[in-house]
Amino acid sequence: MSNKIQILPENLANKIAAGEVIQRPESAVKELLENAIDAEATRIEVLIKRAGKALIQVYDDGIGMSEEDVVVSIQKHATSKISTYEDLEAIKTLGFRGEALSSMAAVTQLEIRTERREDEIGTLVRIDESGSLVKEKGSFAKGTCVSLKNLFYNTPARRNFLKTDATELKHIIDTFNKASLGHPKIHFKFYNDDDLIFDYPAGTLENRIESIFAANMLDALIPVEEKTDYLDVHGFIGKPSLLKKSKGEQYLFLNSRYVISKQINHAVFSAFENFLEKGDYPFFILFIDIDPHHVDVNVHPSKLEVRFENEKEIYTFVVAVIKKSLGLYDLVPNMSFSDSPVQTEKLEQITFSKTEKDDFSDRPSFKEKGSSARTNFSDKEIDLLFSSLPDIETQGKSEPIDHPFQETRQREIVHTDAKYTRDLSEEFPFIIQLHNKYILSQIKTGLMIIDQHVAHERILYEKALKRLDADLPFSQQLLFPKTIELDPGRYQVLKEINTLLNKLGFDIKYSGKNTIVIVGVTDDIIAGSEEKVLLEIIDEYTDNQREKTLEERDNIAKSYSCHTAIKSGDKLSEREMRLLIDQLFATSMPYVCPHGRPIVIKISLDEFDRRFGRTS
Structure with missing residues (x-):
């Protein structure tokens, strides 16, 4: 009785192993580019014919190989990159597995021409159709040139699974560009059917980004x-x-x-x-x-x-x-109107709009009428709309990033009010509320438009996160506590989030079946709306949990800020609008609300001039 389990012939095993490394022409290009980069090349050229199915050729001006090395290089698990297990634990080169050239030799007609910089004559190694090794000596360009002809010629099933030439070429170009992007100090060239397609001179990363x-x-x-x-x-x-x-x-x-x-x-x-x-x-x-x-x-x-x-x-x-x-950058979107018909006209965002680091000058400014001295807001003025100020550093300041692996250090919470020492009687070039919904303000380059609801929502969202982190609840006690009877679903959700609500400033007592008593609330809630706001927060939290699977802390902060913020339709005084703008640009992300809606946009004077037909 013959054995059923047999050891595969070497040539068949090689073809199977090659399938893991060389899956398509792009795989071969990637492996050859990595070898060229590891060879300390300063110039690499790639030549492709028929999307790599007919020919893949990669030349580099690297260190080259000796006759002995080039013969060994096409054998399985042959590499100069590692030699011990310790090397495998700290890989510093792109290649290291010793599988690429042997895999290519199994499924292509492989040819390697190489000559070291110090040698006067180089070596040519070729695998012919029969799989035999042919070796010759000759004078070649310094470095190494690897040619792969007729990819998968001996595995027609693999060749049939290749995509169209256009698709395979796209994959090759993507890989070529990634290698070029990762090594901007190397000069890269790419030829397709003898036509020079890409020429990326050596330079900086910025140069390479502009080229690609x-x-x-x-x-x-x-x-x-x-x-x-x-x-x-x-x-x-x-x-x-x-x-x-x-x-x-x-x-x-x-x-x-x-x-x-x-x-x-x-x-x-x-x-x-x-x-x-x-x-x-x-x-x-x-x-x-x-x-x-x-x-x-x-x-x-x-x-x-x-x-x-x-x-x-x-x-x-x-x-x-x-x-x-x-x-560190002002990311307020600069908008322009499209030239499409009026019924479909939309605001379009200008993609390539240059901004400078730490330049936040194109924002509403509070100019003084006379003296350069500024006075603090009174407590009454500060509490007028927002009750208390968020302790958030301005967007333009660069804070050092903590080392992620050092011992944790205690930090003092710094409370700053210097940013809010603007005199409310200062001259403001232009500020107005549009339909009790948007705030329009003059800026250096044109007009800024702010959505008042989502702006306040962003302020309260960051304030809520800080309160949750600080865990120092402050609650305003109600003169007459409110008793509410909830449905079982809301009652259960409230019990789950009660700890978080307490950190925000809610003081809730549980009295009887599905009955609660609101004893105190956060200072952002308008008197008389305590019950309405609490129910809205519970419902919003439940919806977010079901539809968006938000993290609990983020969910409660978003729910809280959405339903305690000023609403569209609320009329604001000029003083309140100034406070809103001041606090908005003190947040860490004044451009979008916690739900992703834009808060602020800019329309340039150039755009106004264009729409009114002005030429100067």
Whole structure:
């Protein structure tokens, strides 16, 4: 009786193994580019024919290989990158598995020409159709040139599964651009069917971004940079106007290796907070430099996946760094009207609008009439609309990011009121309330429009988060406590969130079946509306929990701010409008409300001139 389990022939095993590494022409291009970069190349050229199905050729001017090395290089698990287990624990090169060239030799007609810089003659190695190794000596260009002909010629089933030439070429170009973006100091060229398609000279990251995307791309980006002893984060994030409805423009490089990390992507998405609507994806190019001992890139043969030793801490650090970078720029959208017919005319956001770091001059200004001295608001004035001020530093100030892996230090909560020492009698060029709904104000470049409800909602949202964190509840006791009978559902939800409501300033007693007594409320609630507001908060919290699956703290802050804010239709005095604007731009995110709606927009004087036909 013959055995059923057999060891596969070597040539068949090689073809199966090759399928994990070389899945399509793009896979081969990626592996060859990584080898060229590891070879210390300063110039890399890629030549493609028939989307890589007929020919893939990658030339580099790197260190080259000796005759012995080039022969060994096409064998399985042959590599110069690592030699011990300790090397595997701290990978510093892009390639290391020793599988790429042997996999290519199994499914293509492989040819390697190489010559070291110090040698006068080089080596040619070729795998012919029979699988035999052919070796020759000759004079070649310094460096290495690898050619792959007739990809999957001996595995026709794999070849049949390749997509159209246009699709395969797109994948190759994407990989080429990622490698180019990750190594801007290397000169890259790309030829398709002998036509030069891309030529990226060596330079800075900014130069490379302009070459790959657009000459004015940097105007739509915000720089990111933060260094610690543990890791460095630098690169660029797109302004909110650059949000896309599809994935694909999130570029993450770990120690200059392009990788995919759901954790880092989510950290960036979280930092954009309410800028993102469902289906939006921010543009970013981020480089994370970290000791290789703290990451694992040996997760998958493609080397795209990565695992961090301290994922939670790195996640928190990236969120903080991105939020800090967003906070250094004025991101109020600059709007212009389209030239479409009136019935479909909409406001369109200008994507490539340049802004300078720490420049917040294009906002409503409070100019003084006479003396440069400013006086504090009285307590009565401050309490007029908002009761108490949020202890939030202005957007323009850059705060250092805490080292994510050092010992936690106690911090003193600093209460500042210097920002609010404006005299309410100061001259204000132009401010008016439109239909008791919007606030219109003159700014340096034109007109600013603010939605009063969502502006106050943003202020109260951040105030609520601070109260939840501080856990120092302050409640205004009612002269006549209110007794309310709730339905069982609301009663149960209220009991679940009672601790959070107490931190915000609610003082609620439970009396009998489904009956509560409101003894005290937060100072943001208008007298007489206590019951209405509490019920609205409970209902909003329940809806958010069911439809949006929000984190509990975020949910209660959003529910609270939505139903305690001033409403559309509430008339505001000039003094109240000034207070609202002042406090709005003291928040950490004055551009969108907690639910993602825009708070403020700008319309430029140029746009007004264009609409009125003015030429000067």
